Amino acid sequence: MPFARLASATTPTCHIGLGLAAVGRPGYINLGRDEDLPESRSVDALRARTHELLDAAYFQGVRYFDVARSYGRSEEFLADWLSARPDIDDIVVGSKWGYTYTAGWTTDAEKHEVKDHSLGTYERQRAETAAILGERLDLYQIHSVTPDSPALTDKELHARLAEAAAQGTTIGFSTSGPSQAEAIRAALAVTVDGEPIFRTVQSTYNALETSAAPALAEAHDAGLTVIVKEGMANGRLADPYAPEALKAVAAETSLGCDAVALALILRRPWAGVVLSGAATVTQLASNLHAAVVDLDEDQLNRLAELVEDPQEYWTRRSSLPWH
Template identity: 80%
Template structure:
């Protein structure tokens, strides 16, 4: 497993990864992004920003980087950085297939991405990812599996994924939506020739959306590496939007709301890697303070009152504007 070195590392930030959803394309749904990125959203501006973030993350001990075919040019930017940084041969690279980027580098496109979990989509996007990342790609995940996804029942697709696994590529999946727990459990049951197909799961979990926790604990116990995404709830847990309980705890710790929000996830014994979705080096540095946040029982009890009904949470997320 490519994550073995991360799990056994003594550097606290090794358990924090960097996701490139917010910087690989000009439009995304994170709150506050207008201020984060400013007016220049050109390809070269975002390429430079991504490289700066990757440099900062690597210098501070981060060793997992997460991209996707639908994150605009995230794979391209990451591949460029890897070429420039031959010293970064100890990083783990993950990407995802199953969504195609369709916004044509626009922030106001009618559709920014299109979902397709078919075998044909896998073949096409695997070739695209390989052309950019080649043998640096360690983990390939099905993007946003839901309980009704055909990727859970397509035996021809499973066979092709198993072939890729036999050749050394780790196969995983990510989840989204209010039924994440059902999707995780359905994926755990997928086997090829009696062996489990998936070795990693990436799911949304944060102070406001905790519904997948039991299933993620089951996945961890089954031997899967659990990656947590959207620990900041697309900016809803950042300083400008954080609920009062989170603000209060952050003030007591002397650190920012984002560090506390991510620390809450890091302390879960089933969470192997927690993603930062930072768009700036300053945000990243603040996120990485999560590794040293002290959350005592009283603080944890106050934060435990924050979770929302998962359907309400995902309905609100669906209404966030692309900007």
């Protein structure tokens, strides 16, 4: 598996990855993003911002980079960066299929992405990703699997995914919604010729939404690499939006709310990679401090009180505006 490369990494930030959802397209749902990005969100402006972030992340020890077909031009921006730095050969690149970007490089589209987990969409998007990332793609994930996703029952799709795995591409899936645990357990049961096809799972887990934890522990025990997304709850755990309890603990550590929020996830024994979704180099640097945050039992107990009901959490997330 490509994530075995991280096992020999010596930097404390090697288990923090960089996701490009917030900078691969002009619109996204992170709080504060309207101030984080330049007024001009042209393709060239966001390409430059992405390359700046990738340079800073790599220099500071980050070795996993996460994109998706629906993240605007994220695959293209990452491929451009890699082409300009052919000596970089120690990173892991993951992308996702299952959503099609439909916003046309605007921030006020009626729909920014359309979900479809059919075999036809896989074949189309796999070809698109291959044309952009080529052999640099290590991991290809189904984007946002839910318990009712046809990707969990489509035997022909499973056979195609197994073919891709046999050719050297690691196959994974991501989850979203209040039933993440159910989706994870259903995906763990998917096999081809008696062999599991999924080797990674990427799920939302943070100080507010912890419901997937038991299933993620089961996935880890089954040998999957666990990637945690939305550790900042789309900005709700960053200054100035963070809950007062988180702000208090952050003040005690002399670090940012974001570093504490991500450190809480890094403590989980099943967490293989925790994604930063930084939109600025300053945010990224602050996020990376998570690797050195030390939380005591009292602080952990206070942060545990922040957990929300999953249905309420996901209802609020779905109401966040696109910036």
